[in-house]
Amino acid sequence: MTDTWGPISSERPSSRPSTRPPTATGERAWYLDxxxxxxxxxxxxxxxxxxxxxxxxxxxxxxxxxxxxxxxxxxxxxxxxxxxxxxxxxxxxxxxxxxxxxxxxxxxxPLDVFAHQQGRTQAAHDVEHAYRALLQGKSTDDIHSRLRPLAGRYYDFGEWDVERQGPDRIRVVESALPIWIMPWFVPMQIGYFSGLMAAMGKPSSTVTMQSFRREGLAGAMSLVVLELAVVLRD
Structure with missing residues (x-):
């Protein structure tokens, strides 16, 4: 089964994909279950x-x-x-x-707006503190090669591929992700990559979700593949 949405971008952080119908007034929020x-x-x-x-x-x-x-x-x-x-x-x-x-x-x-801000805040902290040696003071010329180990240090699941597609464009593919987290994870990741690029001297960079599809299961949990496009801009 494939879920298809239009592009989700750092220029429109209030937009988000959803794997669930809109929550009715008074209905229990999905993330509490x-x-x-x-x-x-x-x-x-x-x-x-x-x-x-x-x-x-x-x-x-x-x-x-x-x-x-x-x-x-x-x-x-x-x-x-x-x-x-x-x-x-x-x-x-x-x-x-x-x-x-x-x-x-x-x-x-709204959760998607909060998640976007949350991602940017976490990125700024990581550049300054947690992964300073990996990120701070570095050129974006080889940022794609440094983003691969960063993902591996954050999560013990998923597969992460980051490749340069030109002087100003990076493709990020994240696979084997649990579908349950995605309404929060997608805007958070867009905010995180936007924050990373800003902290590394590319404050006008944009991050856009290019595709999202289901692919496989882990037990009863559907897994998904997420593709992001990062366009570097000063």
């Missing part, structure tokens, strides 16, 4: 992403962590977020999506 209990997911992300979310909770939510914890819908999610997150350790990624959705709701921002 995790595919498995918090902490038991097999798709994992580095703790640095959770630490980034914690920073947003502190800086963006009135009432800070206590208000965020109270907004989490289940004791299991509350317990999951109550643990310390080590930047270099891997954690179930599904609660990150749920927590991002809760934080977007508290901030009264």
């Amino acid at each position: 995790l595919p498995c209990p918090p902490g038991e997911g097999t798709f994992r992300s580095k703790g640095i992403a959770y630490r980034g979310l914690a920073h947003l909770v502190t800086s963006r939510v009135e009432g800070g962590p206590a208000a965020f914890a109270a907004a989490l819908p289940t004791p299991a999610l509350q317990r999951f977020f109550d643990q310390p997150f080590l930047a270099s350790s891997f954690y179930d990624m599904f609660p990150l999506v749920a927590g991002s959705g809760v934080l977007a709701s508290l901030a009264r921002i």
Whole structure:
């Protein structure tokens, strides 16, 4: 089965793909129904992403962590977020999506817009701190070769291919991604790559989703392939 959408771009961050129908007023948000209990997911992300979310909770939510914890819908999610997150350790990624959705709701921002901002904020932090040696002060001439290991350091799932398609264009193909995360993951990735390019001296660069399709299963979870086009502009 193939899902087809028009291009999604960093120039239109409020646009996003969706694998679900629009949420009716009063209907439970899709991201609150995790595919498995918090902490038991097999798709994992580095703790640095959770630490980034914690920073947003502190800086963006009135009432800070206590208000965020109270907004989490289940004791299991509350317990999951109550643990310390080590930047270099891997954690179930599904609660990150749920927590991002809760934080977007508290901030009264649509999830796709929040995810785009979240990605840009994380990219700025990574360039300055987490992956400074890999990214900061480097030319964009070989950025494609440095983006491959960056993805591998962030996630313990998926396959990542980054290639140069000309002096000002990069193609990013991300495969074996769980479909459940995609309404958050696509705008977050667009924001992240936009933020990376801005931090590396190409602030007018654009990132556009070129294609998105289902391809395979991991257990009962549909997997997808996402292709992004990055156009470098000063």
